Amino acid sequence: MMASMASLRLLASAAVLLGSKVDALAPGPRGQRAIPALAQVIDQKSLNVLPSVPPAVEFNASSSPWIPQTFTSAGLVDKPFHIYDDAFLDILGPNPTFTVIAQTPKDPIFHEAVVWYKPKDEVFFVQNAGNADAGTGLDKSAAIFKISLKEADAVKDLRNATGKVKVTQIPSNPEIPNPNGAVQYKGKILYAAEGQGPSKAPALIVLNPIEPYNTTVLLNNYYGRQFNSLNDLGINPRNLDIYFTDPTYGESNNFRPAPGLQTQVYRYNDKTGAVTVAADGFIMPNGITFSPDGKYVYITDTGIWRHGLELSNPSSIYRYSVLEDGTFENRKTFAFVDINIPDGVHCDSKGNVYAGVGDGVHVWSPSGTLLGKIYTGRTSANFQFVGGGRVVIGGETQLFYATLAATGSLVESQL
Numbered sequence: 001m002m003a004s005m006a007s008l009r010l011l012a013s014a015a016v017l018l019g020s021k022v023d024a025l026a027p028g029p030r031g032q033r034a035i036p037a038l039a040q041v042i043d044q045k046s047l048n049v050l051p052s053v054p055p056a057v058e059f060n061a062s063s064s065p066w067i068p069q070t071f072t073s074a075g076l077v078d079k080p081f082h083i084y085d086d087a088f089l090d091i092l093g094p095n096p097t098f099t100v101i102a103q104t105p106k107d108p109i110f111h112e113a114v115v116w117y118k119p120k121d122e123v124f125f126v127q128n129a130g131n132a133d134a135g136t137g138l139d140k141s142a143a144i145f146k147i148s149l150k151e152a153d154a155v156k157d158l159r160n161a162t163g164k165v166k167v168t169q170i171p172s173n174p175e176i177p178n179p180n181g182a183v184q185y186k187g188k189i190l191y192a193a194e195g196q197g198p199s200k201a202p203a204l205i206v207l208n209p210i211e212p213y214n215t216t217v218l219l220n221n222y223y224g225r226q227f228n229s230l231n232d233l234g235i236n237p238r239n240l241d242i243y244f245t246d247p248t249y250g251e252s253n254n255f256r257p258a259p260g261l262q263t264q265v266y267r268y269n270d271k272t273g274a275v276t277v278a279a280d281g282f283i284m285p286n287g288i289t290f291s292p293d294g295k296y297v298y299i300t301d302t303g304i305w306r307h308g309l310e311l312s313n314p315s316s317i318y319r320y321s322v323l324e325d326g327t328f329e330n331r332k333t334f335a336f337v338d339i340n341i342p343d344g345v346h347c348d349s350k351g352n353v354y355a356g357v358g359d360g361v362h363v364w365s366p367s368g369t370l371l372g373k374i375y376t377g378r379t380s381a382n383f384q385f386v387g388g389g390r391v392v393i394g395g396e397t398q399l400f401y402a403t404l405a406a407t408g409s410l411v412e413s414q415l
């Protein structure tokens with residue numbers, strides 16, 4: 001494995017130097033595995049020693065991606081599947097595709113809560129709440145949109161299919177105030193809503209994903225207290241309880257009052273109505289997901305962004321063991337991301353972990369080895385496996401559609 005990877009990397013960098021196409025290597029002279037046309041190998045050794053390393057005021061990985069000397073921004077986008085480890089080839093398969101399926105001039109409508117509505121093979125997502133270009137937050141809620149996967153699939157061999165996939169806004173009723181996270185839930189969609197101003201409390205709200213798009217509130221308080229601004233949620237496949245995170249981004253973005261609870265992770269049992277605290281000790285608990293067997297939970301802490309950028313705070317994914325009774329133990333640092341924050345987090349059916357970060361989607365093995373990146377070159381807060389190896393990735397003002405060999409994992413109440 002090591003030797004073949006090292007030679008792949010050598011060949012790949014030689015090909016880059018010669019200006020030839022990396023896919024011209026397929027299959028390698030010693031029978032190495034072919035590199036898909038849209039993929040490139042990143043030789044991490046070549047990044048270890050740089051001619052000069054800038055201080056944090058010049059480069060701090062907060063917003064614009066790091067472009068190492070030997071690469072160009074266009075080159076990284078041109079072959080968006082970046083192989084950091086051989087095992088990423090199994091995730092990609094022989095012919096992964098990557099397409100920009102929609103774009104807006106500046107309104108960040110492709111932000112979060114990417115979720116598959118299986119019965120109609122549609123994907124729903126939401127606009128950025130509290131963003132100046134969206135005009136959302138306090139006076140107006142972030143809106144919900146959807147696309148048809150049939151239309152996305154028809155253009156998967158194009159790189160830019162802007163205009164070919166229709167984006168439809170849907171009116172939730174009563175309106176979900178600033179939805180931010182979503183899961184499939186008993187044939188419907190369950191949203192984590194951040195709330196809007198002091199009177200519209202954050203809540204877990206079920207949306208009927210077909211007309212008239214009516215909604216029902218499942219939970220809107222912790223024994224009488226408002227949550228701060230609910231962010232994301234995940235369903236434990238072993239007990240089907242709903243676990244959700246409550247950071248204070250509503251306050252950071254000036255559309256929610258000062259927090260009335262410490263930031264923590266909650267658990268809701270929709271059979272008994274019991275609400276409990278599953279974990280605390282986070283600055284900004286954000287994305288949450290379970291491994292396919294339900295034995296682990298991954299929770300991100302995006303404390304690096306709270307009141308602006310605080311560079312020495314976490315930008316990390318933590319893993320806990322999940323016991324039979326649904327409680328967590330053994331908190332472990334799983335990964336620290338190199339660019340911006342790990343926002344949405346999801347597993348594939350083999351338990352590999354994917355997070356939406358500042359330059360696309362990063363993928364780790366269950367033991368935390370960075371396997372590769374799906375590089376969008378822009379903040380990609382969330383994404384989702386939407387049936388088989390189809391993946392929809394939000395990129396604020398761009399929406400991406402990728403097809404991989406890896407497939408997502410869905411639990412019973414998500415079907």
Ligand SMILES: *[C@@H]1O[C@H](CO)[C@@H](O)[C@H](O)[C@H]1NC(C)=O
Nearest residue numbers: 056057058059060062309311
């Ligand atoms: C991060 O870097 C940018 C320039 O790339 C700079 O404007 C900003 O002040 C830096 N932030 C911090 C907290 O150092």
Ligand SMILES: *[C@@H]1O[C@H](CO)[C@@H](O)[C@H](O)[C@H]1NC(C)=O
Nearest residue numbers: 100103159160161162163398
């Ligand atoms: C895709 O094409 C449209 C024009 O059809 C253009 O406005 C847009 O910038 C292109 N997007 C990308 C990401 O290349």
Ligand SMILES: *[C@@H]1O[C@H](CO)[C@@H](O)[C@H](O)[C@H]1NC(C)=O
Nearest residue numbers: 188206207208209214215216
């Ligand atoms: C939508 O309305 C229908 C008809 O009243 C009702 O049966 C259903 O439970 C509602 N769904 C939601 C999510 O509110």
